[in-house]
Amino acid sequence: MTVHFPFQNSYSALPDSFFARVAPTPVAAPRLIKLNRPLAVQLGLDPDVLETPEGAEILAGKTVPAGADPIAMAYAGHQFGQFVPQLGDGRAVLLGEVIDKDGIRRDIQLKGSGPTPFSRRGDGRAALGPVLREYIVSEAMFALGIPTTRSLAAVVTGEHVIRETALPGAVLTRVASSHIRVGTFQFFAVRRDTDAIRRLADHVIARHYPELLGAERPYHALLGGVVARQADLVARWLLVGFIHGVMNTDNSSISGETIDYGPCAFMDAYNPAQVFSSIDEMGRYAYANQPRIALWNLTRLAECLLPLFGEEQEKAVADAQDILGAFSETFSDAYQAGLRKKIGLFTERDGDDALIQDLLDAMAKNQADFTLTFRKLGDAAGDPAADDARAQFMDPAAFDEWARRWHERTALEPQSAAERQAAMHAVNPIFIPRNHRIEAVIQAAVNDDNYAPFEELVKVLSKPFDDQPDYAAYADPPLPDQRVLQTFCGT
Numbered sequence: 001m002t003v004h005f006p007f008q009n010s011y012s013a014l015p016d017s018f019f020a021r022v023a024p025t026p027v028a029a030p031r032l033i034k035l036n037r038p039l040a041v042q043l044g045l046d047p048d049v050l051e052t053p054e055g056a057e058i059l060a061g062k063t064v065p066a067g068a069d070p071i072a073m074a075y076a077g078h079q080f081g082q083f084v085p086q087l088g089d090g091r092a093v094l095l096g097e098v099i100d101k102d103g104i105r106r107d108i109q110l111k112g113s114g115p116t117p118f119s120r121r122g123d124g125r126a127a128l129g130p131v132l133r134e135y136i137v138s139e140a141m142f143a144l145g146i147p148t149t150r151s152l153a154a155v156v157t158g159e160h161v162i163r164e165t166a167l168p169g170a171v172l173t174r175v176a177s178s179h180i181r182v183g184t185f186q187f188f189a190v191r192r193d194t195d196a197i198r199r200l201a202d203h204v205i206a207r208h209y210p211e212l213l214g215a216e217r218p219y220h221a222l223l224g225g226v227v228a229r230q231a232d233l234v235a236r237w238l239l240v241g242f243i244h245g246v247m248n249t250d251n252s253s254i255s256g257e258t259i260d261y262g263p264c265a266f267m268d269a270y271n272p273a274q275v276f277s278s279i280d281e282m283g284r285y286a287y288a289n290q291p292r293i294a295l296w297n298l299t300r301l302a303e304c305l306l307p308l309f310g311e312e313q314e315k316a317v318a319d320a321q322d323i324l325g326a327f328s329e330t331f332s333d334a335y336q337a338g339l340r341k342k343i344g345l346f347t348e349r350d351g352d353d354a355l356i357q358d359l360l361d362a363m364a365k366n367q368a369d370f371t372l373t374f375r376k377l378g379d380a381a382g383d384p385a386a387d388d389a390r391a392q393f394m395d396p397a398a399f400d401e402w403a404r405r406w407h408e409r410t411a412l413e414p415q416s417a418a419e420r421q422a423a424m425h426a427v428n429p430i431f432i433p434r435n436h437r438i439e440a441v442i443q444a445a446v447n448d449d450n451y452a453p454f455e456e457l458v459k460v461l462s463k464p465f466d467d468q469p470d471y472a473a474y475a476d477p478p479l480p481d482q483r484v485l486q487t488f489c490g491t
């Protein structure tokens, strides 16, 4: 049996300045530790064949499959606000693209597959811990219904990578609807290469925004499309308590998928100022700052597109400002609508926003667990005697006062208690990838070569909205001594 990838590559057919051709660097002793079988099938790949030793060699970058056209993509980016004119894939190689079962073009990329011309001082490798973190969190996001890159496989390389200490090396196979970022446009903008910007924009429209192909002003419409998708994405992040951690422009996807899971985390207790990333000393990428930063990144994209907006510069800038101006409303519409659903409202009335804000304020003040408060509120909607939501508050009286107003408000709607509970449970997950669980999984894998905890966590998180009584403990927040205060960059 040989592994067949039905590649149909389009990015590698773009001009040479878009990438560097580079093959993955072979590794000593690849061992497959996880294959995402349903995703393999979705991509038209045979999971049984991928699980053979030959499959593992491909997923580790030891052999390049037929039809692949391996490249490292060029991009620039603002990192924590500082512009770097050349970043690029320093430890990733795009093998190629396949058309999935739904007709969607998907990149298949190896991350951690060795140095490229963009590696600078880096070794081009990834450590096992960050690979497992990205696998777990990206697949959890998918199960939560949030646009995201996916994880097809994780392999250990049989080699060590040197970080603070020597750690097992690993390669993640990442699948994305593309790896084109805001930073990809910036790469050409800083080089004043307007032809390349136009080529890239045309590629992006055809690939991610085909509905805009006939638009009167396609590049304006493209900016509008990316603004809308990013606004919606960030609203969805906030609604599940997700903190990306490194929203640099090079980690901001043009397709509107969540990309680059480094020091990301889901918050336990609700705290709008929460930061996890050890490198985010200023709180630039704090939970509640994410909408503002997304708009900042989109403003950088708009700057790149200005040369395509026409000859008249002032007009071009005014147009861009108009389009960017839609971000706030699109974001708050999605966010407020999501919050109304989270508290079980089927309609919209005056006073709803204040009711919701008062809950969030009380949660912050009382260190209420974000996920459990909303999930258990669903139980309280079904049965007013259920008091687990109340139990999330340090001062439960703060909840009682709010709950009285909430019951008055829901009583204005005709839906039954059971209907309301079902609707709430469908949007409020019980299981999220809690940081202390991820850390425990990583410790077992790295220290004991034990992947059973990883398998179990991935399985539980694949059904985040289902009560799974056998795995109830996975819903629990960390005990004080289990709390993870920082997550570290994935390099």
Ligand code: AMP
Pocket: 087, 088, 089, 090, 091, 092, 118, 119, 120, 121, 122, 123, 124, 125, 126, 246, 250, 251, 260, 262, 489, 490, 491
């Ligand atoms: P990230 O923090 O993963 O978004 O990466 C930012 C930039 O650093 C990208 O250009 C990466 O390709 C590059 N990079 C990160 N880690 C490594 C590494 N171990 N070796 C080479 N380049 C890296």
Ligand code: MG
Pocket: 250, 251, 260
């Ligand atoms: Mg990145």
